[in-house]
Amino acid sequence: MAKYKIEIDQEQCTGCMACNASCPDNFEMKDDASGMPKAKPKNPDVDELGCAMDAAQVCPVNCIHITEMETGKKLI
Numbered sequence: 001m002a003k004y005k006i007e008i009d010q011e012q013c014t015g016c017m018a019c020n021a022s023c024p025d026n027f028e029m030k031d032d033a034s035g036m037p038k039a040k041p042k043n044p045d046v047d048e049l050g051c052a053m054d055a056a057q058v059c060p061v062n063c064i065h066i067t068e069m070e071t072g073k074k075l076i
């Protein structure tokens, strides 16, 4: 099991690309079914957070969530 899980609330994501700009290593933009750009984690299950926490902190609508899997603790 990976140490951390990165999730993005697709309903709340505005497609602003801030996470992608802050952390292109782990966030990419993909159009949803209606053609709206939405952020996706390139790898939702990671052992190292790298820049993912920075990206979560710059999200203007706080829709990036990171969970520590061993404890189930929500880090953001």
Ligand code: SF4
Residues within 6 Å of the ligand: 008, 012, 013, 014, 015, 016, 017, 018, 019, 020, 038, 039, 058, 059, 060, 061, 062, 063, 064
């Ligand atoms: S920063 Fe937040 S709102 Fe903006 S694209 Fe990323 S997940 Fe979506």
